[in-house]
Amino acid sequence: MPKKGCLRLVFRCPKVCFAIRGEARISGSTKLSEAAAGIAFATQLGIQVSDIRAGATPGIEGPEILYAFGTGEPTLRNLDRCGLLERILPDLTRCRYMLPSDTSHQFTVFEHTMRVVRFIDQIEAGSFLGDLKDSLHDAEALYLAALLHDVGKPESEPEHPEISERLAREVCQRWQLAQEITELVAWLVRSHLMMSVFTKMRDVFDPSTAVEFANIVETQDRLDMLTILTYADTRAVAEEAWTPAQMSFLRELHTRTSALLQGTAAQEPDPALYRRRLMRELKHESVSDADIEQFLKSLQTNYLFSTPTELVKVHMAFEKKAREGKPTVEVFQTPELGATDVTVCCLDEPGLLSKILGVIYALDLSVHGIRASTTQTDKPVALDTFSVSFGGKPVPYATTRQLSASLVKVLSKELEVSEILKQRGKDPDRDQQYYQYTFHEGSPGIIEFRTPRGRGMAYRLSRLIAKQGWNIVSARVGQWAGRGAAAFYITGSGDRPLSTADVNEALKREV
DSSP states (O other), X not given: OOOTTEEEEEESEEEEEXXXXXXXXXXXXXXXXHHHHHHHHHHHTTOEEOSSOOOOBSOOOHHHHHHHHTTOHHHHXXXXXXXXXXXXXXXXXXXXXXXXXXXXXXXXXXHHHHHHHHXXXXXXXXXXXXXXXXXXXXXXHHHHHHHHTTTTTTTOSTTHHHHHHHHHHHHHHHTTOOHHHHHHHHHHHHTTTHHHHHHHHSOTTSHHHHHHHHHHHOSHHHHHHHHHHHHHHHHTTOTXXXXXXXXXXXXXXXXHHHHHHTTSSOSSOOXXXXXXXXXXXXXXXXXXXXXXXXXXXXXXXXXXXXXXXXXXXXXXXXXXXXXXXXXXXXXXXXXXXXXXXXXXXXXXXXXXXXXXXXXXHHTTOEEEEEEEEEOOSSSOEEEEEEEEEBTTBOOXXXXXXHHHHHHHHHHTTSSOHHHHHHHTTOOTTOOOOSOEEXXXXXXXXXXXXXXXXXXXXXXXXXXHHHHTTOEEEEEEEEEETTEEEEEEEEEXXXXXXXXXXXXXXXXXXXX
């Protein structure tokens, strides 16, 4: 029997963890995994864990350690406090003082990892992410992947997903975890940046994005776990790193990909189906069916896939004014996303997109996304929507008025965009001097750029693309890994698909 004032806690075997005067203690003959499970049990009971180094003998059994890690951040902090975490997972604790070279990170790799676990713990039940978390079959695998996702950074930050995967496999084999758990953890670690790349760099409203992503994740469990890990990993970078817009894009990509994996959406979306749906929903509007059909047929498929029905009739009115030579600039505040949508409709012309982006750059606004559409008519009309923000928030009213007025003057040829840029102290002729790019063939193709951070990147890159005579269908612009990042969906002149050779040949003269 334990002495008076001593509470004995038993996990699988006796004499593992006991409490003296309200503090947990570990028996020196206890295996490491049993000790970890005992600390997890004590933490859940609210018993204080001392910072006295815990005694334990070598030996780890997978189920026990997975149970302990799956109980979350408080247990991990206590394991660290008593010296067990360093003995169980030295791959993580060697990152304790490492600061990433990516300046967007506010914490060491170790502290960032602990915060990733914290944000997984704190996901609210009943929310979108909460429902995903509740549905997981192997939540412990998610927690282990979260702990191991950055452990490769001390060897090489650029290649850390691959190095972290190798180390994760070694850990799982050392602990003799089941093969299916090992493969799941390794996949999550290797792919932990993938969903963030897609939500930041791809048009999530384009059905081909979900098709590509579904082919990557392959299963619903992987998709659900990667969605949660992406949220927690991004949010743990810095206090301001996660935004409502990112949550919206994350949820959209998950929803569309999940529909494909569950067989409720077609792998190859048919534009004709989208066109017929819009026709059916607009049937009772005060516009003739012939006019609606003509308008919808004049636009590229990306417009049909991404435009809500209620906006189609508004855009039809804009398009009619544009054909009469009257440009429209309409501002829609989206405070729930922390952004402002600016729709521009006018007669199309070479370099139009870079002119619009030049005005946005002049006013120091950040661009997050661009949806560009142009009617296939004798007198082409551009119908472009820009998602912008100011200081991470919707654009203030006074600035939107200034933006609208400046755009109308530029589109009406009353003012050159170069004059606005010069008035605001910016060089209109400055080229994007440093960039790396990757091109993905398709119709449209996707060219992804990495550049140094700085405003005006979207303007300069759009000028670069315009110089090649290419058309921009849509774009995503932002920051990625502490650098500027942008993805432009492009076609060649006459909307012909571009090859990798075409792009390389054109841009080798520009680098």
